[in-house]
Amino acid sequence: MPDGDMISLVVVVAASVGAVLIADAARRLLVPIVVIEILVGVVIGPSVLDLVHVTALLSAAAQLGVCLLFFLAAYEIDLRHVRGARPGMIGAGWLLSLGLGMVVAGALATAGVVEGAVAVGLALTTTALGVLLPVLRDSGVLDSSLGPLMLGFGAVGEFGPIVLLALLFGPGSPVQALASLAIFAAVVVTLAIAGRRVRPPRHLMLARASLLTSGQLVVRGSILVLLALVLLASRLDLDVLLGAFCAGALVRALDPAGDATLVRVRLDAVGFGFLIPLFFITTGMRFDLHVFSRGPLAAVLVLVFTAAFLVVRGVPVLLYRRFLRSTDAKALALFSATALPLVIVITTTATRSGAMDPATASALVGAGMVSVVAFPALACRVLRAAPSARPTGSPSDFVAVHPPMAGVRDD
Numbered sequence: 001m002p003d004g005d006m007i008s009l010v011v012v013v014a015a016s017v018g019a020v021l022i023a024d025a026a027r028r029l030l031v032p033i034v035v036i037e038i039l040v041g042v043v044i045g046p047s048v049l050d051l052v053h054v055t056a057l058l059s060a061a062a063q064l065g066v067c068l069l070f071f072l073a074a075y076e077i078d079l080r081h082v083r084g085a086r087p088g089m090i091g092a093g094w095l096l097s098l099g100l101g102m103v104v105a106g107a108l109a110t111a112g113v114v115e116g117a118v119a120v121g122l123a124l125t126t127t128a129l130g131v132l133l134p135v136l137r138d139s140g141v142l143d144s145s146l147g148p149l150m151l152g153f154g155a156v157g158e159f160g161p162i163v164l165l166a167l168l169f170g171p172g173s174p175v176q177a178l179a180s181l182a183i184f185a186a187v188v189v190t191l192a193i194a195g196r197r198v199r200p201p202r203h204l205m206l207a208r209a210s211l212l213t214s215g216q217l218v219v220r221g222s223i224l225v226l227l228a229l230v231l232l233a234s235r236l237d238l239d240v241l242l243g244a245f246c247a248g249a250l251v252r253a254l255d256p257a258g259d260a261t262l263v264r265v266r267l268d269a270v271g272f273g274f275l276i277p278l279f280f281i282t283t284g285m286r287f288d289l290h291v292f293s294r295g296p297l298a299a300v301l302v303l304v305f306t307a308a309f310l311v312v313r314g315v316p317v318l319l320y321r322r323f324l325r326s327t328d329a330k331a332l333a334l335f336s337a338t339a340l341p342l343v344i345v346i347t348t349t350a351t352r353s354g355a356m357d358p359a360t361a362s363a364l365v366g367a368g369m370v371s372v373v374a375f376p377a378l379a380c381r382v383l384r385a386a387p388s389a390r391p392t393g394s395p396s397d398f399v400a401v402h403p404p405m406a407g408v409r410d411d
Contacts, residue, residue, distance in 0.1 A: 005057040012058060015040045016277035030377050034131055034280050034340065035369045041284020048289070054282050065279035067244035068271040069341060071226050073130035073158060074248030075264060077151050086323075090152040093316030094160050097125045100312045113301065116356030119346055122164055123364050124305070124312040126342040127157025128372060132335060135376045141335075141383070146328050149320070153336045157313065159245055161342050166238040169349050180236035187232060188246050191225075195254040207256045211266065218257045219266045225251055241345060283344050283365070291359045298363050305367030310375070313337040327386035334379035340368035 019040050023033040044051045054062075098121070105121035108114045129151075136142045136150060167177045210217040226247040233243030257263050292298045314333035321329060347364050350356035 005055045008052045008055045008058050009061070011044060011052045012041075012278055012281050013274075015044055015281050016274075019277065019281070030373070032131070032372050032376075035373055037277050037280035038284035038287065038365075038369060041281035042287050042289055043284075044281075045285030045287070047287060052285070054285050058278065058282055061275060062279040062282040063240070065271070065275035065277070066341060066345065067226060067230055067240060068267075069130040069276050069279065070158065070162075070241050070244040071222075071248035071251075072264070072267060072271055073133065074155070074245045075252045075260075075267070076129075076133050077155050077249065077252065078260075079249075079253065086320075087152060089319055090149070090156055093153065093319050094125065094156040096316040096319070097157075097312050098122075098160070098164075100315060101125045101308075104308050104312060108304070113297070113304075114357075114360045116350050116360060118168060119350035119356045120360065120364065122161055122168070123339070123343045123346045124308050125157065126161045126339045126346070127154045127313060127336050128338045128340045128342070128368070129154030129158050131340055131372055132338055132376060135380070136335070139380055139383075141331075146324075146332060149324075149332060150335055153317075153332065157336060157339075158342060161346065162239055162242045162245060165346060165349065166242055169353060169355070170239070171237050177238070180238050184233060184236055184238060184242070184246075188229070188250060192250055192253060195250070195256075199256075204256060204258075208258060211257055211259065211262055216266065218263050219270070221256065222247075222251045222263070222267060223270075239345075239349075241342075279341075286348075287365065288358050288362050291362045294359075298359050298366075301360070301363035302366040302370060305364055306370045306374075309339055309367060309371050310334070310337040313339070325386070327382050331379040331382045334375040334382065338371050338375045340365075340372050343368040 016037065019033055019037045022036050022040070023031065026036075043049055046053060101121035101124035102117070103121075104124060105114065105117040108120065109117035114120055132150075132154060133142075136147070141147055141150060163181065166181065167174050170177045170180075172180075206215070207218045207221075209215075211219075226244060229243035229247040229250075230240045231243070233240050251263075252260060310333070313336040317324075317329050317333040317336065320332070324332065343364050347356060347361035351358060351361045
């Protein structure tokens with residue numbers, strides 16, 4: 001390994017350690033750790049101190065980190081619970097978000113404010129389920145009646161944009177992309193059927209027993225499924241995040257160890273302890289901070305996009321107004337409007353292809369950071385304000401340094 005790669009890796013890992021310490025010191029500010037990681041990346045990167053650059057090794061590790069983030073987001077989804085949350089209406093809600101997003105982006109493009117209306121509209125339809133999960137889990141929302149709805153909205157808010165990203169920004173034509181999606185879906189369905197039918201008792205016992213030993217068969221197998229489906233998606237010219245998301249859903253559906261919680265803890269340690277922070281820090285290193293010094297437009301766009309996230313993802317919650325209490329509907333709208341990882345992926349893809357200018361991309365990422373800081377905290381406060389709607393847990397129990405978000409404390 002070249003010395004430059006190793007030095008860059010050491011600096012970035014040190015920055016990830018520092019981000020946890022900063023999150024703990026600033027816990028009263030309620031700043032999520034992913035935002036701190038991005039800001040630390042900005043500081044150590046070319047925009048400020050220029051201490052380190054994104055090397056090939058860092059880029060590969062960051063790519064694996066974001067894949068693991070989407071794997072874990074899908075792994076959290078228990079389809080048995082989501083089925084009772086009116087999935088048809090959840091899908092209709094996302095399609096409404098897509099329409100609203102394209103209308104908002106088209107209006108901004110017509111006004112000459114942004115470039116890349118399609119990419120902007122797609123970014124506005126995303127939900128940062130992987131970032132939200134620790135808050136949802138530790139505040140008790142996942143265990144409340146709102147949990148299945150939130151998982152459903154979050155799953156569609158990640159899966160839908162990933163599919164459209166492959167169709168609209170893939171290297172081939174949409175027809176080729178559709179054919180690739182069909183092949184990919186056939187492979188995943190085949191693996192799911194085979195995995196349910198071929199379950200040797202001896203291997204199942206080994207999978208459970210090795211969770212408490214150095215064997216860790218389920219963890220190793222999960223990573224293998226992740227890498228295999230990411231590779232398949234890449235070979236089919238699809239976005240690798242589609243492979244990562246489907247891998248997480250597949251492993252959860254098969255549940256070889258019979259203990260999804262224990263497996264998740266093991267995978268969390270691999271992801272949030274090492275690879276996922278690398279993705280957010282390298283994102284900060286690539287962040288073009290100088291666009292904000294060229295005029296007030298970029299800063300204004302951050303506010304515009306933040307409001308657009310809330311409108312595009314929040315308005316479809318009105319479809320549930322007959323089934324939800326007012327406080328639950330408001331919280332669901334705020335949670336659903338939280339966006340960041342897919343915004344980063346979409347803006348990076350669109351910028352590289354020339355479909356979006358750097359100023360728009362930076363403003364979208366900045367708005368995503370604001371949404372991660374503001375919306376979950378506001379949602380938890382809304383739930384706390386209604387004692388009858390309080391989830392089973394308490395946001396005050398959430399530790400500020402729990403990855404990937406700082407906690408929502410009630411100090």
